[in-house]
Amino acid sequence: MKTAVIVFPASNCDRDIAVALEKTTGKKPAMVWHGDSEIPDSDLIALPGGFSYGDYLRAGAMAAKSPIMRAVIEKAKAGVPVIGVCNGFQILCETGLLPGVLMRNAGLDFVCRDVSLRVENNQSIFTRGFDKGAYVTFPVAHHDGNYFADEETLDRLEGEGRVAFRYVDNPNGSARDIAGLINNEGNVLGMMPHPERMISPLLGGMDGAAFFKGLVEAVS
Template sequence: MRFAVLVFPGSNCDIDCYKAVEQTVGEPVDYVWHTATDLSAYDAILVPGGFSYGDYLRCGAISRFAPVMSEVAKAAEQGKFILGICNGFQILTEAGLLPGALRRNESMKFRCHDSVLKVVNNETPFTRHYSEGQEIVIPIAHGEGNYYCDEETLQQLRDRNQIVFTYSDNPNGSVADIAGICNERGNVLGMMPHPERAVSSLLGSEDGKAMFTSIIQTWRDTHGAASVR
């Protein structure tokens, strides 16, 4: 299985994502620049956090037009796994790959600390190694993590089981405590907290590790390969 970690001008969590894949599942992983026009070699695409293009206009609003995003959309249609983290989540919403938008935190302050999440949906390719209702500790680091959608969209998210993670402490004012959502098919996930920063006890939590093992387990099941522990 091959992973791509996208890199935009201003990305600053690309190395974290690369190392999380390398150290957690040991699969091939490459950095892929935002000008790339071919992602066909990759099975999973990570859209990392940071401040792409300086967060000018809106977070993710410029990155949405990067050449590589056409390939991300194509990969999503093909059923490949797309994980957008923090700024990556913002980019996925701007690109229309996920519904809703990310606004300024309710406190109007940048929040950077551990956050307790509840696993609402453990039936996605990203969460199968968690238990439904499990509480996990994953750090956040954002100023625009306040997830918003209208009532109709929120009801659709609930009806289609697209709410994947919720906050126990809601640090940013997100509607319905939402910390992460997926598309209807389940192969595109966006979340504000950083699982790549929670893959070792040295980092304070290993609770993000299961996201990466879940991805590769799903891929191996599909391709008849050995299981992951």
């Protein structure tokens, strides 16, 4: 299985997600620079966490306009699975691949801690490794993780089963406790928590390892 990780200026979780993908697939992912215009043939593309372009304008807004994102959007529309974690989720929303926007946390503080999530939909390629209603623990580390969309959009997301993960104890004020969303076609996932930081007992748990194992098995 071939994977690719997009690297932006000020990405700080690109290595983390690369390690998780290599550990799961047995192959090193291609590390693709934001200024490139093409992505190597890949079965999965990952947009990592960090503070791309220093979070100027809005978190993810400048990265969404970088040259490589044209290729990411093209691949996503062609059906290639794409996952965006933290800043990656913000970028996916800024490109329009996912609806809504990530705003400043409700408390206006940077939040960095483990959080408990409930699996709302286990029918996607991203969540098949879990039972519906299962509880998992992933870390969060963000200042702009407050998911917002209008009520009509939120109702549509709920009705279409596109909420992948929901916070048990909402750390940022996200509408309806949404922690992760899937696009209408089911091949794009954005989530604020970091599964790549929970892939070993030495890191605090194995829920992230289960996440990547289920994803790789679904995509392979």
